[in-house]
Each structure stands twice: as C-alpha cells, then as structure tokens.
Amino acid sequence: MKQWQSWLHNIFLRTDRWDELDQSNQRHKYTFHFILGCLMISLFTPIIAYLVDDMFLSRTTTLIGCFLLAGISYLLIIFGIEHTVKQLQEQSKRITLYEKQVVALARHREQVHCYIHDLKNHLLVNEAGHGQSGMEPAHDEPIIEPSPNTLEILIEIKTNQAKKRGVSFVFLSDRMIAHRLSHRDIVCLFGNLFDNAINAAAKIKGGKVDGYAKCIKGMVIIRMINSSPLVLFYRGLPMRRKNFGMGYGISIIRTIVKKYHGNINYSQQDKRINLDIILYPSIMNTSRGESNEMSCV
Numbered sequence: 001m002k003q004w005q006s007w008l009h010n011i012f013l014r015t016d017r018w019d020e021l022d023q024s025n026q027r028h029k030y031t032f033h034f035i036l037g038c039l040m041i042s043l044f045t046p047i048i049a050y051l052v053d054d055m056f057l058s059r060t061t062t063l064i065g066c067f068l069l070a071g072i073s074y075l076l077i078i079f080g081i082e083h084t085v086k087q088l089q090e091q092s093k094r095i096t097l098y099e100k101q102v103v104a105l106a107r108h109r110e111q112v113h114c115y116i117h118d119l120k121n122h123l124l125v126n127e128a129g130h131g132q133s134g135m136e137p138a139h140d141e142p143i144i145e146p147s148p149n150t151l152e153i154l155i156e157i158k159t160n161q162a163k164k165r166g167v168s169f170v171f172l173s174d175r176m177i178a179h180r181l182s183h184r185d186i187v188c189l190f191g192n193l194f195d196n197a198i199n200a201a202a203k204i205k206g207g208k209v210d211g212y213a214k215c216i217k218g219m220v221i222i223r224m225i226n227s228s229p230l231v232l233f234y235r236g237l238p239m240r241r242k243n244f245g246m247g248y249g250i251s252i253i254r255t256i257v258k259k260y261h262g263n264i265n266y267s268q269q270d271k272r273i274n275l276d277i278i279l280y281p282s283i284m285n286t287s288r289g290e291s292n293e294m295s296c297v
Contacts, residue, residue, distance in 0.1 A: 121191035125153050149178050150186045151213070158194040162209065165202045169194075171224075172212040180220050180281040181260075189256045192249040193224060193275070200228035200273060211275075218282035220260070224275040228268070 151173045162169035171194070177186065190213070201207025204227050211224035257264045260279035267274045 121154070121157075121187050121195075124157050125150055125187055149173075149175055150183050151177055151190060154187060154190055154194070158191075158198065162198045162201075165198065166205075166207070167198050167201045168206075168208045169198065170208075170210050172214075174214040176215040177213055177220060180215055181279070185256050185259070188252055192253050193222070196249055197224055197226035197273075197275075201226045203229050204271065218280065220262075220277075220279040220281060222275070222277040222279070224273075226273050226275075227271055228273045229271065 152175075155171050155173060158171075159169045181189070194209070197209045197211075201209050207227045209224070209226040211222070211226075213220065213222045215221075254264065257277060257279065260281055262277060262279035265276045
C-alpha cells in the first residue's frame with residue numbers, strides 16, 4: 001500500500017519534477033498511465049456494446065467508439081489532475097511566501113524592540129549622569145573624575161530595577177573599564193547582560209545576580225552568575241522556549257564581544273547560569289593604530 005502511495009505521489013504531486021525523477025519512477029508513471037487507459041477501455045467497452053446492440057453496428061465501429069470515449073475520458077482525467085496539482089502548488093508557494101514575510105516582520109519587530117530597549121538604557125544612563133554632574137561638590141572634596149562612570153551609573157539603575165522585582169543584584173566594577181570601552185559599548189553590553197540576568201532571576205523566588213568586571217593586563221574580564229530556571233541551550237547560548245533561536249540581546253552581546261576580539265562562554269548548573277566574557281580592547285586599539293598609520297601614509 002505504501003509503495004502505491006509513493007507511486008501516486010511521484011506521479012501527481014511531483015509533476016513539475018518529472019524530468020528529475022529516476023528511471024524507476026518514470027516506469028511507474030508510464031505503467032500508471034497504461035493501466036488507467038486500459039481501465040477506461042474496459043469500462044466503456046461493455047457500455048457501448050450494450051448501447052449499440054440494437055443499432056446493428058459493426059464490431060469495428062463499436063471498438064472505435066470505445067477507444068475514442070476511453071481516450072477522451074483519460075485526457076480529461078489527466079488534465080484535470082494536473083490542473084488541480086498546479087493550483088495546489090501555486091497556493092503552497094503563496095502560503096510559503098506569506099510565512100516568510102510574517103517571519104521577517106516578526107524579526108524586524110523584535111529587532112526594533114531591542115533597539116528601543118537599548119535606547120532606554122542610554123537615556124537612563126545619560127539622565128543619571130547629567131544629574132550627578134550637575135551636583136556641586138563640597139569645597140573640601142577635590143574633583144577626582146569630572147565625568148561620572150557609565151558602568152557605575154548603569155549598575156545603580158539596574159540594582160534599583162532588580163530590587164523592585166525581588167531580585168538581589170550585586171555587581172562590582174573597575175573604574176578603568178570606562179577607559180577601555182566606549183560609552184555606547186558599555187551601555188549595550190552590560191545593559192543587555194544585566195537585563196537578561198535580572199529577567200532570568202526574577203522567574204525564581206529570591207533570585208540573585210552576582211558578578212564583577214575588572215581590567216587585568218589590557219583585558220576586560222566579566223563574570224556573572226544568576227539564578228535561573230532550567231533553560232535550553234543552542235550553540236552554547238540560552239535559547240528561548242517560545243521563539244526558537246537567539247534573541248537580539250544576545251546577538252548584540254556577541255557583536256560587541258567579537259568587536260573586541262573576545263570570547264563568551266555560558267554554562268548552567270544547579271539552576272544557575274554562569275557567564276564568562278573576556279575582551280581584548282588593546283588588540284582593537286592596536287589594530288586601529290595600525291590602520292590610522294596606514295591611512296596617514
């Protein structure tokens with residue numbers, strides 16, 4: 001039964017690929033057409049013989065009429081099937097195209113949402129930075145660093161956000177990071193890291209987020225540990241349950257890590273996600289210096 005189903009599938013549902021079928025499928029196609037023609041002849045022969053029995057027509061005329069009716073019926077059936085198959089194929093193509101457009105729009109919407117999210121982080125940091133820079137220092141306190149530290153401001157903002165969601169957030173930073181990474185990269189990288197960790201920890205009662213970032217010999221080392229329910233991993237990165245694949249937040253993190261010639265590692269154990277990132281800003285600065293020298297020459 002399955003073999004006959006495969007034959008019918010190759011004959012009807014793959015008519016646009018008959019040239020690509022192997023010789024065995026070609027023989028199956030011709031065999032089916034021959035059997036269908038014989039069935040048409042055997043069906044119409046007794047009918048016509050019964051109808052012309054009282055008309056005293058010759059046997060030759062009867063056979064010719066049977067063959068004509070059988071051939072016409074055969075052609076009508078074949079053309080009808082092929083027309084139906086073509087319509088189904090066109091409808092399938094339209095559905096596939098519509099699905100691709102829907103997926104593209106969904107990805108674009110998610111990407112725009114991610115950009116808006118990063119923009120909110122930038123605005124929060126800038127507002128907090130302007131507020132701190134507008135404060136007048138005491139006369140007996142010298143100004144060590146006129147501009148506020150971007151990462152420290154971001155940590156303070158995310159600590160308050162995590163507290164509202166019942167998450168303990170503790171992250172230690174190195175003030176030298178502000179001199180290693182750009183303001184935009186700090187907000188995009190740490191903003192997405194903090195938000196992902198807080199969102200994961202908020203799913204567990206009493207969730208925690210701990211970590212640090214420090215500079216060692218030209219490297220920026222980032223370590224984060226956050227509590228999280230069981231998650232699936234795809235190519236070493238957390239995967240969404242509803243939407244298969246990586247989110248744009250992780251994609252932005254990977255882009256910045258790649259920009260600084262670094263690497264990122266995820267692991268999970270005992271309902272905790274461990275994240276380790278190493279960046280090499282000195283390599284990027286060296287390559288920039290070489291490119292600037294080449295451009296000057």
